[in-house]
Amino acid sequence: EIVMTQSPATLSVSPGERATLSCGASQSVSSNLAWYQQKPGQAPRLLIYGASARATGIPARFSGRGSGTEFTLTISSLKSEDFAVYYCQQYNDWSSLTFGGGTKVEIK
Amino acid sequence: QVQLQEWGPGLVKPSETLSLTCTVSGGSISRSSYYWAWIRQPPGKGLEWIGNIFYSGTTYYNPSLKSRVTISVDTSKNQFSLKVTSVTAADTAMYYCARRSGLFDPWGQGTLVTVSS
Numbered sequence: 001e002i003v004m005t006q007s008p009a010t011l012s013v014s015p016g017e018r019a020t021l022s023c024g025a026s027q028s029v030s031s032n033l034a035w036y037q038q039k040p041g042q043a044p045r046l047l048i049y050g051a052s053a054r055a056t057g058i059p060a061r062f063s064g065r066g067s068g069t070e071f072t073l074t075i076s077s078l079k080s081e082d083f084a085v086y087y088c089q090q091y092n093d094w095s096s097l098t099f100g101g102g103t104k105v106e107i108k
Numbered sequence: 109q110v111q112l113q114e115w116g117p118g119l120v121k122p123s124e125t126l127s128l129t130c131t132v133s134g135g136s137i138s139r140s141s142y143y144w145a146w147i148r149q150p151p152g153k154g155l156e157w158i159g160n161i162f163y164s165g166t167t168y169y170n171p172s173l174k175s176r177v178t179i180s181v182d183t184s185k186n187q188f189s190l191k192v193t194s195v196t197a198a199d200t201a202m203y204y205c206a207r208r209s210g211l212f213d214p215w216g217q218g219t220l221v222t223v224s225s
Contacts, residue, residue, distance in 0.1 A: 001171065034211040036155075043204055044155065046213040055213065087155055091210030095168050097157040 002026055002090050006100035012108040013078050021103045023071040023088035032092035035064055035073045038102075039084045047086075048073065075105070083107055110135040112205050112216035120199075120223050126192040130205030130216060131185070138163040138183040145208040146179060146190045148201040149218075156201075160208050161188055195223045 003026040013019045023033070031051040036044035046055040048064035051071060061076040075082055088100040116128035130144070137144060145160035159169035161179045169177050173192070181188040192199060200223045206212040 032210060036212075043215040043218050044212070045215075046211060049211045049213075089155075089211065094210065096171060097208075097210075099155040099157065101154045 001096050002029060002093050002098050004088055004090055004098050004100035006086075006088060006103050008103060009101070010104045010106060012106050014108045015078050015080060017078055017108075019075040019078055019082075019105055021073040021086055021105070023066075023073070023100050025069045025071075025090055028068045029090040029092035031067045032090060033064075033066070033071050034089045034091065035062075036087045036089065037082075037084050038087065044087060078105070080107075110207060110214060112207065112214060114203060114205050114216045114219040116219060116221070118220055118222060120195055120221060121225050122196055122223055123194055126195050126199060126221055126223070127189065128203055128205075128219065128221070129187050129189045131187050132207075133186070136183075137181060137186050137188065141209070143168075143208040144181065144188045145206045145212060147204045147206060147212065147215075148199075149204070150198075150201045158190065158192075158203075197223050199223050 005024045007022045033051045035048040038044040052064045063074045065072050085102045085104045087102045111133045113131050120126045143160040146158040149155050159179050161167045161181050176193045178191045202218040202220050204215050204218045206215040
């Protein structure tokens with residue numbers, strides 16, 4: 001099983017600031033990496049796939065980078081609606097999909 | 109656009125079987141190259157992939173749950189279902205269904221299942 005590790009667990013950021021979230025894989029997942037946003041009481045929403053491609057309707061302030069075992073999600077200028085929990089997920093191993101533990105982005 | 113909706117009992121007794129169904133609307137389960145998946149999230153915790161199925165019946169399961177999980181599909185009803193046997197309190201979670209092409213999109217709104225006597 002590929003283990004996905006996210007850091008930090010909690011990120012305190014002020015509105016308008018940049019947030020950078022990290023996701024690491026225990027072995028290479030190539031670019032088969034997705035990011036999701038989850039707000040309280042809601043299902044997760046796909047933000048990024050293929051490590052860097054934005055899903056339909058996702059604002060340009062969200063960007064993803066990386067390949068292999070190291071990935072980042074950057075929110076360039078945080079808006080109030082961006083405070084949420086973010087998960088990464090690898091889909092390189094189709095027989096065993098795994099998520100990271102999540103990063104909570106909270107208001108500073 | 110494709111939409112998914114989970115439904116089933118919200119309360120299950122320990123040692124019994126949890127059964128949920130996901131209805132897909134806005135697209136046919138059997139006319140696509142997608143898998144159809146179940147994911148769960150215990151209260152206050154992260155996401156765990158349970159397994160998924162192709163319309164032909166091909167399945168993949170999380171190795172940690174494989175011995176207790178069965179996913180099936182009913183193409184005539186455009187639905188797929190989840191069964192988890194011998195449940196314990198550790199199976200209490202929000203259960204989501206989703207369309208899968210590696211990544212998961214879209215998701216259903218989720219249904220909370222509590223295991224308690």
